[in-house]
Amino acid sequence: MTSYRRATSAVLVLGFAQAACAAVTVDLAPLRPAVGRGDDVQVRVTLTNTSSVAQHVLRWRTPQGGVEAPLFEVRRDGAPVRYLGIQVKRAPPTAADYLRLAPNASVTQTVELSALYEMNVTGAYTVRYHSPAAPQGPAAMQAVAGELTSAPVSIWVEGRLPRGSKSAPAAATAASPGLAFSKCSNAQQEQLAAAVDAGRAMAADSHAYLATRQPYGARYLTWFGAQDGQRGAQDGQRSAQVGASFTAIKDAFETRPLRIDCGCNAPYYAYVYPAQPYTVYVCKAFWGAPLTGTDSRGGTLVHELSHFDVVAGTDDHVYGQSGAAELARTAPARAVDNADSYEYFGENTPPLQ
Numbered sequence: 001m002t003s004y005r006r007a008t009s010a011v012l013v014l015g016f017a018q019a020a021c022a023a024v025t026v027d028l029a030p031l032r033p034a035v036g037r038g039d040d041v042q043v044r045v046t047l048t049n050t051s052s053v054a055q056h057v058l059r060w061r062t063p064q065g066g067v068e069a070p071l072f073e074v075r076r077d078g079a080p081v082r083y084l085g086i087q088v089k090r091a092p093p094t095a096a097d098y099l100r101l102a103p104n105a106s107v108t109q110t111v112e113l114s115a116l117y118e119m120n121v122t123g124a125y126t127v128r129y130h131s132p133a134a135p136q137g138p139a140a141m142q143a144v145a146g147e148l149t150s151a152p153v154s155i156w157v158e159g160r161l162p163r164g165s166k167s168a169p170a171a172a173t174a175a176s177p178g179l180a181f182s183k184c185s186n187a188q189q190e191q192l193a194a195a196v197d198a199g200r201a202m203a204a205d206s207h208a209y210l211a212t213r214q215p216y217g218a219r220y221l222t223w224f225g226a227q228d229g230q231r232g233a234q235d236g237q238r239s240a241q242v243g244a245s246f247t248a249i250k251d252a253f254e255t256r257p258l259r260i261d262c263g264c265n266a267p268y269y270a271y272v273y274p275a276q277p278y279t280v281y282v283c284k285a286f287w288g289a290p291l292t293g294t295d296s297r298g299g300t301l302v303h304e305l306s307h308f309d310v311v312a313g314t315d316d317h318v319y320g321q322s323g324a325a326e327l328a329r330t331a332p333a334r335a336v337d338n339a340d341s342y343e344y345f346g347e348n349t350p351p352l353q
């Protein structure tokens with residue numbers, strides 16, 4: 001008797017899993033079949049409950065609320081492409097972790113893929129949705145346990161790197177020997193390469209000013225205060241510090257392996273961990289800033305690189321142009337240790353001699 005019952009229930013469970021597997025389908029559609037250099041790579045993911053009863057899908061098996069698992073299989077010219085997004089260790093799911101799909105209902109989400117997969121190399125990509133089978137859900141609900149897959153779709157991507165390039169975490173370019181990215185889409189990578197060029201130009205210009213001008217003019221006076229020595233590097237303590245700091249900032253731009261992380265959604269411009277060179281985390285205000293000029297993307301990178309202990313070890317005594325100008329007038333010893341003062345000297349907007 002007992003063994004007969006066990007056998008029956010096993011058959012029922014299997015039958016259930018198969019029915020649930022077919023109940024929710026996944027449809028994948030690229031927004032554009034070909035994307036240009038500097039464009040994001042977007043696909044529309046639609047999950048549809050094709051059954052006549054409500055179905056429940058674990059949220060993290062769907063892109064609803066953000067991709068938190070490798071939900072796609074991406075290939076470039078036939079070879080698998082690395083997933084660069086997050087992998088989460090979770091507690092066993094509860095009922096609250098399930099997304100409810102009414103009979104015949106669909107949910108659609110647009111996903112940007114190039115920040116999640118290494119897609120900055122030019123090539124013919126194929127993308128398939130694939131979430132492997134999951135454990136059975138709580139007994140009270142009809143939970144989808146089978147794998148969720150879509151048919152593959154094709155997307156041609158014109159990337160920053162030429163077709164056939166070896167994909168590498170620190171993909172080098174001619175302009176930036178050590179520039180690498182984390183969680184940055186193709187469009188963001190393109191814009192960041194320009195921002196690094198702008199910051200590097202500001203650092204080189206600042207370095208040239210400090211090394212060649214004598215005496216320093218209004219530009220130095222405005223952002224770092226009265227000059228306390230001739231030609232900085234030789235005598236005055238403060239002007240020597242400014243000269244050494246800009247030499248180090250220029251060196252960091254030109255020779256160090258800079259990594260930029262785009263995962264920050266906070267409202268400010270950017271942040272760094274001063275003891276962890278050379279990773280810069282760019283945030284919301286950064287993307288709203290101009291390339292050059294006051295509080296620009298280029299200047300923000302000058303500001304952030306100045307913070308690293310191995311570069312100039314600056315602090316944030318004050319923020320903003322009027323505060324930085326006030327600091328130069330009243331406390332030049334702190335101005336020469338203030339990150340925004342380096343940024344504004346570098347941006348030099350409006351231009352001063």
Ligand SMILES: [Zn+2]
Nearest residue numbers: 303307316339
């Ligand atoms: Zn700062």
